Amino acid sequence: MITNKSADGASEASAGGPPVPGTDTVGDGPRTGEHAGESRESSAGAVGPTAVDPVDPDRSGVTGVARAGQGGAPVLLGQIRRILTLTVDDRAVRVPEGATILDALHSEGTAEQADTPTLCWAPNMNPINACRVCVVEVEGSRVLVPSCARKVEDAMVVRTDTEKVRHSRRMVLELLASSTDMSQASAEVQRWMTDYGVDPGRYGPPAPPAAAGERDARHAGHHHAPDGTTAATVAQPVKIDNDLYVRDYARCILCYKCVKACGTDAQFTFAITAAGRGFDARIATEFDNELTDSACVYCGNCIGVCPTGALKSVREHDLREDGEWDAESETVATTICSFCGVGCNLELHVQHGSIVNVTSPADHSVTHGHLCIKGRFGFQHVQNLPPENARSEKA
Ligand code: SF4
Numbered sequence: 001m002i003t004n005k006s007a008d009g010a011s012e013a014s015a016g017g018p019p020v021p022g023t024d025t026v027g028d029g030p031r032t033g034e035h036a037g038e039s040r041e042s043s044a045g046a047v048g049p050t051a052v053d054p055v056d057p058d059r060s061g062v063t064g065v066a067r068a069g070q071g072g073a074p075v076l077l078g079q080i081r082r083i084l085t086l087t088v089d090d091r092a093v094r095v096p097e098g099a100t101i102l103d104a105l106h107s108e109g110t111a112e113q114a115d116t117p118t119l120c121w122a123p124n125m126n127p128i129n130a131c132r133v134c135v136v137e138v139e140g141s142r143v144l145v146p147s148c149a150r151k152v153e154d155a156m157v158v159r160t161d162t163e164k165v166r167h168s169r170r171m172v173l174e175l176l177a178s179s180t181d182m183s184q185a186s187a188e189v190q191r192w193m194t195d196y197g198v199d200p201g202r203y204g205p206p207a208p209p210a211a212a213g214e215r216d217a218r219h220a221g222h223h224h225a226p227d228g229t230t231a232a233t234v235a236q237p238v239k240i241d242n243d244l245y246v247r248d249y250a251r252c253i254l255c256y257k258c259v260k261a262c263g264t265d266a267q268f269t270f271a272i273t274a275a276g277r278g279f280d281a282r283i284a285t286e287f288d289n290e291l292t293d294s295a296c297v298y299c300g301n302c303i304g305v306c307p308t309g310a311l312k313s314v315r316e317h318d319l320r321e322d323g324e325w326d327a328e329s330e331t332v333a334t335t336i337c338s339f340c341g342v343g344c345n346l347e348l349h350v351q352h353g354s355i356v357n358v359t360s361p362a363d364h365s366v367t368h369g370h371l372c373i374k375g376r377f378g379f380q381h382v383q384n385l386p387p388e389n390a391r392s393e394k395a
């Protein structure tokens, strides 16, 4: 008997003979347990897609192994992956080939190792590798490596809590906090800043904010050095040019998540990208047009992944401006979008009986955390609040 490790980690014993190594589709000849002449469609119809992410099988929407009909033998989907062994802080850890170091820390690490800080990483996105706050030491590597993007190799030796690692993470968080407004970053990010002893104040008081549009007009290579008495910042007025979401780039840490969500990771609209160089780099639409004159389709997927509150719904922005934002009171109800038959899961974020935001779970097999304009913003018709209970409805 040969035991196969399926893509989702489940062991399956093949019945009646060995499987075909490396077979990752269900369209190229009978599998073990199938009868010659049996229609391929009879099982293909039951198993769905065949591309399996070994690290996160849910992302592919399949489990890696399916039954070929009632009483049939298992049909192996996805590639067979080797199990690699690495050493993390003197402890042996085993993960499937293709996993990143961060995957290994999340799935097999201690609580401290799993709490590795990240800013540009998200479970529903491909690694972007921009912020470098997740760095670890790898034996034999001249420099620290980003754990979110570096794939595990057999016999790799990783250290996650050395002085070099902690110093580097602190510097990343400190420089970001000295130049951007991190006050609306997630509670997790705030906790990491405390844990790593971040002190952005040591760079001096913040420089005055730029006027509206000033940073957008800067040309690469024309950055003027600060005078040394203040900390350079990206502070600037909030861009409000549509009814659905605002862009508050004084809070932007240039993690590129919005660019990837708008592009190849989810939406394929490519309405935004990074413009400029060095400290003048910023997220921009084509020709710095207002969103209403850009390619934006208002799916809000950029908002969904932004880690600092730089992108947020007009509704949230207005409530915060009016001092009515109450995150403590927020509850989340999960439902299914009623606009079409795709079946997207919606998470309705409710404060004081009023929907303030809509998101989707990152691990949902239909949405992978991403929505369209209707699911994200089309919720006013279900509010129907009596006037005495309605909060200011500006979105
Ligand atoms: S709302 Fe959608 S289309 Fe518009 S910039 Fe954001 S991700 Fe791109």
Ligand code: SF4
Residues within 6 Å of the ligand: 251, 252, 253, 254, 255, 256, 257, 258, 259, 283, 302, 305, 306, 307, 308, 309, 310, 311
């Ligand atoms: S706007 Fe948000 S998601 Fe986009 S680069 Fe800035 S911080 Fe990242």
Ligand code: FES
Residues within 6 Å of the ligand: 117, 118, 119, 120, 121, 128, 129, 130, 131, 132, 133, 134, 135, 146, 147, 148, 149
């Ligand atoms: S989280 Fe790894 S580089 Fe940003």
